[in-house]
Amino acid sequence: MKKTHIIILIGIAVLIVGLLTYSVDFSTYDTIHSAQEKKGKFVHVIAKIDKSEPVVYDPINNPNYLSFYAIDSLGGKTKVVYHNSKPTDLERSERIVMKGKMQADHFECSDILLKCPSKYKDDKKQLEKNMNEQAATGSTSAQ
Amino acid sequence: MKFLGEHLLPGQLGHFFVILGFIASLLASISFFKASSGNDPVEKNNWLRFGSILFFTQVISVIAVFSIIYYICANHYYEYMYAYKHASKELEPKYLLACIWEGQEGSFLLWTIWHSVLGVFILFNAKEWKAPVMSVISLAQFFLLMMILGIYVFDARIGNSPFTLTRNEIAGPIFGREDYLTFIKDGMGLNVLLRNYWMVIHPPVLFLGFASTIVPFAYAYAGIKTKQYGAWIKPVIPWALFSACVLGVGIMMGGKWAYESLSFGGYWAWDPVENASLVPWLLLVAGLHTMVIYNATGHSLRASYLFAILCFAFILYSTFLTRTGILGDTSVHAFTEAGNVINTMIGLFVLAFTGPMLFLFFRHYKRIPAIHKEEEASSREFWMFIGSLVLFLAALFIIGVTSIPVYNKTPLLKDIIVYFHHAALAMPEDPEFLYNKVMILVVFIIGILTAIAQYFKYKQSPKSYFTKKIALPTLIAAVLTTLIVWAYPLQYFKQGPVFKGAIYLGFFAAMYALVANAMYIWSGLNGKIKNAGGSVTHVGFALMLLGILISSSNKEVISSSTANGINAQVGIDPMTKKQDNPQENLTLLREIPTRMGEYEVTYFSDSSGHEKGRKFFALRFDKKDPSSKKNMESFVIKPDVYIMKDNNMSSNPDTKSYLTKDVFTYVTSAPDNEKVKDTARFRTTEIAIGDTAFYSKGMIILKDVVKNPNNQKYHFKEDDLALMADLSVISREQMHYHATPLIRIDENNMAQMVDDTVYAQNLFVRFEGVGDGKKLKLGIKESDKTIDYVTVKSYIFPYINLVWLGLIIMAAGLLISMVKRSNLSPARSVILYIVAISSLVYMFLFANG
Numbered sequence: 001m002k003k004t005h006i007i008i009l010i011g012i013a014v015l016i017v018g019l020l021t022y023s024v025d026f027s028t029y030d031t032i033h034s035a036q037e038k039k040g041k042f043v044h045v046i047a048k049i050d051k052s053e054p055v056v057y058d059p060i061n062n063p064n065y066l067s068f069y070a071i072d073s074l075g076g077k078t079k080v081v082y083h084n085s086k087p088t089d090l091e092r093s094e095r096i097v098m099k100g101k102m103q104a105d106h107f108e109c110s111d112i113l114l115k116c117p118s119k120y121k122d123d124k125k126q127l128e129k130n131m132n133e134q135a136a137t138g139s140t141s142a143q
Numbered sequence: 144m145k146f147l148g149e150h151l152l153p154g155q156l157g158h159f160f161v162i163l164g165f166i167a168s169l170l171a172s173i174s175f176f177k178a179s180s181g182n183d184p185v186e187k188n189n190w191l192r193f194g195s196i197l198f199f200t201q202v203i204s205v206i207a208v209f210s211i212i213y214y215i216c217a218n219h220y221y222e223y224m225y226a227y228k229h230a231s232k233e234l235e236p237k238y239l240l241a242c243i244w245e246g247q248e249g250s251f252l253l254w255t256i257w258h259s260v261l262g263v264f265i266l267f268n269a270k271e272w273k274a275p276v277m278s279v280i281s282l283a284q285f286f287l288l289m290m291i292l293g294i295y296v297f298d299a300r301i302g303n304s305p306f307t308l309t310r311n312e313i314a315g316p317i318f319g320r321e322d323y324l325t326f327i328k329d330g331m332g333l334n335v336l337l338r339n340y341w342m343v344i345h346p347p348v349l350f351l352g353f354a355s356t357i358v359p360f361a362y363a364y365a366g367i368k369t370k371q372y373g374a375w376i377k378p379v380i381p382w383a384l385f386s387a388c389v390l391g392v393g394i395m396m397g398g399k400w401a402y403e404s405l406s407f408g409g410y411w412a413w414d415p416v417e418n419a420s421l422v423p424w425l426l427l428v429a430g431l432h433t434m435v436i437y438n439a440t441g442h443s444l445r446a447s448y449l450f451a452i453l454c455f456a457f458i459l460y461s462t463f464l465t466r467t468g469i470l471g472d473t474s475v476h477a478f479t480e481a482g483n484v485i486n487t488m489i490g491l492f493v494l495a496f497t498g499p500m501l502f503l504f505f506r507h508y509k510r511i512p513a514i515h516k517e518e519e520a521s522s523r524e525f526w527m528f529i530g531s532l533v534l535f536l537a538a539l540f541i542i543g544v545t546s547i548p549v550y551n552k553t554p555l556l557k558d559i560i561v562y563f564h565h566a567a568l569a570m571p572e573d574p575e576f577l578y579n580k581v582m583i584l585v586v587f588i589i590g591i592l593t594a595i596a597q598y599f600k601y602k603q604s605p606k607s608y609f610t611k612k613i614a615l616p617t618l619i620a621a622v623l624t625t626l627i628v629w630a631y632p633l634q635y636f637k638q639g640p641v642f643k644g645a646i647y648l649g650f651f652a653a654m655y656a657l658v659a660n661a662m663y664i665w666s667g668l669n670g671k672i673k674n675a676g677g678s679v680t681h682v683g684f685a686l687m688l689l690g691i692l693i694s695s696s697n698k699e700v701i702s703s704s705t706a707n708g709i710n711a712q713v714g715i716d717p718m719t720k721k722q723d724n725p726q727e728n729l730t731l732l733r734e735i736p737t738r739m740g741e742y743e744v745t746y747f748s749d750s751s752g753h754e755k756g757r758k759f760f761a762l763r764f765d766k767k768d769p770s771s772k773k774n775m776e777s778f779v780i781k782p783d784v785y786i787m788k789d790n791n792m793s794s795n796p797d798t799k800s801y802l803t804k805d806v807f808t809y810v811t812s813a814p815d816n817e818k819v820k821d822t823a824r825f826r827t828t829e830i831a832i833g834d835t836a837f838y839s840k841g842m843i844i845l846k847d848v849v850k851n852p853n854n855q856k857y858h859f860k861e862d863d864l865a866l867m868a869d870l871s872v873i874s875r876e877q878m879h880y881h882a883t884p885l886i887r888i889d890e891n892n893m894a895q896m897v898d899d900t901v902y903a904q905n906l907f908v909r910f911e912g913v914g915d916g917k918k919l920k921l922g923i924k925e926s927d928k929t930i931d932y933v934t935v936k937s938y939i940f941p942y943i944n945l946v947w948l949g950l951i952i953m954a955a956g957l958l959i960s961m962v963k964r965s966n967l968s969p970a971r972s973v974i975l976y977i978v979a980i981s982s983l984v985y986m987f988l989f990a991n992g
């Protein structure tokens with residue numbers, strides 16, 4: 001066996017990997033509206049929680065059921081069902097990335113990523129807010 | 144205005160030292176370059192001496208900067224932004240260092256400190272390579288210090304200084320007052336997720352790994368610069384071994400940290416940040432093998448150059464990925480955007496090192512000596528090279544997929560993606576499988592190559608020699624694999640039989656590598672451990688692979704509600720008929736034993752820790768003998784959460800470790816208000832269908848008893864043994880509630896009771912069994928307190944200790960090789976072994992939590 005033969009074999013292996021990767025159904029970032037147009041397809045949706053609607057999570061009855069409403073910047077709105085525990089900070093999050101599939105009446109979510117203001121100290125606005133809150137409580141307690 | 148109570152001197156000093164170090168490192172780089180360029184030995188020597196003085200000036204500067212930041216944080220000088228952002232008064236002293244490297248600036252500084260340490264080592268030990276190598280390291284210091292410079296050029300701020308003042312950084316009415324500092328009561332403190340001893344030790348080790356990869360890169364440059372194209376390999380091999388050891392340990396420390404204290408549910412998740420540090424390690428290992436080949440045979444020099452260059456280039460690229468915010472939503476632990484200027488600077492840093500170096504490499508490519516006669520297929524170097532090539536391709540694959548967020552932001556490429564997908568590209572539904580299905584092939588090939596390569600001799604080996612020696616290890620590995628597969632089959636069905644077959648192939652390959660290398664220590668090296676660094680490393684690596692394959696394949700979710708037969712099985716994909724969302728959370732009501740796998744788990748008490756807002760939940764796990772019902776085993780674990788002032792919660796798992804498995808549990812939800820202990824007990828009444836039982840606030844009617852119910856809540860089959868009581872609860876206010884407690888006999892012939900609650904009435908009902916004459920025993924418990932509970936996830940990781948043990952053996956093997964190749968004195972090497980290995984054993988196997 002010569003080195004070139006092996007290199008050819010490796011070339012074939014790379015090709016197989018390429019095909020494996022190509023056959024993967026990569027997901028896309030969608031809006032609620034465009035996700036509704038491709039029901040049943042796995043998508044990523046960036047939205048935020050609609051605070052005018054209730055967040056339903058009752059761990060005593062079912063720790064694997066969370067539902068809430070999400071809205072996105074283009075005005076789309078959908079009910080979201082997540083069969084898992086409620087991520088802490090959900091209500092405080094500024095933005096959520098939901099991975100899942102749009103169903104007839106709701107978005108069936110399989111994973112949620114949160115962008116929470118408190119975790120990001122590099123956000124200047126949040127720092128200012130924190131600082132001013134602290135200063136305000138400081139001055140009232142001083143009086 | 145003059146502000147009261149500020150301490151401005153440390154900041155001014157710190158700023159001075161940053162600038163001093165910045166300028167000194169630039170001048171040092173130029174001096175070392177001069178020293179490596181001219182012909183006049185006297186002049187060269189002068190430049191070298193001058194460069195050394197400048198480099199030491201830089202070393203003193205970064206140490207001073209670091210000490211001043213520590214001083215500011217330790218004294219809570221909140222007039223400094225860095226202290227305000229990262230320190231707080233309640234922070235325990237052990238976390239003070241961690242809060243320094245929590246921020247961008249601090250972690251850049253940590254990097255410069257390690258470069259300084261390595262630089263000093265090289266200045267004392269590197270002899271003729273000193274000048275060109277140090278010019279590269281000094282230049283890297285220049286770029287790193289630029290990141291924390293904090294000087295304005297026109298409107299752009301070059302670098303973020305750690306010494307900026309809070310009042311200059313953020314706006315607020317208090318800054319109009321001269322006593323503004325009295326209003327800043329406390330800093331923001333260290334992120335609770337990071338309050339863990341791993342945060343204290345993991346970043347320094349990882350950054351030492353990062354920093355050390357510059358040495359092979361710098362030596363490669365030196366090889367080209369001095370036109371001694373091959374001579375740099377011999378002195379650099381110990382460095383590459385050191386780097387592979389430290390970076391490997393650092394990466395796995397990150398995994399251990401994620402496993403122990405973060406609730407990711409495992410030690411590896413193919414997160415972009417993890418991948419970004421794994422890729423340079425793979426390239427480093429590839430480079431290490433080609434360097435060893437060159438040293439023995441003269442082949443593979445060009446590949447050694449390429450791998451040494453790419454390894455450091457990908458360290459820089461990983462810095463770019465994790466620090467510029469380009470990963471955005473795809474990673475849980477990337478830094479957020481630090482601003483455009485710093486992003487551009489990081490980009491420049493990457494290009495300034497990668498571009499010119501690759502250019503130099505290709506320009507000198509023809510002049511780098513290569514042997515044109517091909518290696519024999521019966522030679523060791525041939526198979527080693529193939530292995531390196533596979534590692535290199537694996538690294539390219541991983542970084543190619545990890546970079547998807549970058550493609551979405553690259554001009555042109557972005558347009559192509561939108562053209563084909565009509566939207567930005569994201570990872571597929573099961574991102575881990577995308578990596579796993581390729582990496583299992585890599586494991587297979589690398590495992591086989593690791594097993595056989597040492598049984599070949601360099602240059603050429605007679606066929607009979609190879610077949611005679613490899614036969615026994617092959618047989619033993621095959622027998623062992625068969626035995627294990629038979630006795631302890633892998634349970635990974637999720638991706639179908641083909642992938643499971645691939646896992647078994649990978650398993651065999653890893654076992655083969657383990658057996659062949661362990662035997663080679665005796666059959667090839669006569670048991671001389673001093674010379675067996677390579678084999679020991681391979682044994683550790685193979686053991687780690689076996690541990691990874693077993694613990695991931697046979698990981699078991701014991702808190703799964705579906706495993707307990709209760710709760711609706713929702714989320715079944717109509718296409719694949721597979722569970723979309725495994726239901727992994729289980730709620731434990733206080734004092735009520737709940738079945739979890741082979742354990743009966745009771746949440747029996749809670750306690751607060753000495754840190755503010757920390758709460759521990761004590762869970763007792765009982766394992767009972769199925770026939771005698773006696774307790775065979777009992778242990779308590781205490782997972783905890785930090786509950787922050789704004790209902791922010793962070794969860795820390797707790798693990799019961801056995802030699803062969805870990806029971807791993809963390810809290811996913813807990814009531815946030817203070818709960819009072821519930822002391823009420825169940826009282827038993829016997830009622831028949833249609834009868835009524837009373838409780839203080841109303842009555843309970845037994846409507847029916849259903850055998851093997853199949854409804855929204857329960858899913859039992861015909862041949863199960865389950866009885867459900869269908870209860871109607873009517874309160875005094877005429878409110879109607881529905882409750883369905885259940886009793887079932889499980890596979891182990893144990894009676895399991897699934898209680899139900901009427902939350903609004905603080906009422907618990909339990910199906911306790913069947914009484915006399917068609918009556919059933921109904922347990923009723925009332926409580927005037929709200930129900931206390933905790934929701935948990937619980938996994939069993941079998942044989943996870945193999946992963947850590949493998950890592951330790953691998954690190955030990957790399958150190959053995961390093962000692963051998965660097966001719967360290969015996970006394971020094973013994974000290975090195977004792978310190979390194981005992982601390983690794985302690986950290987990975989004993990220091991849980």
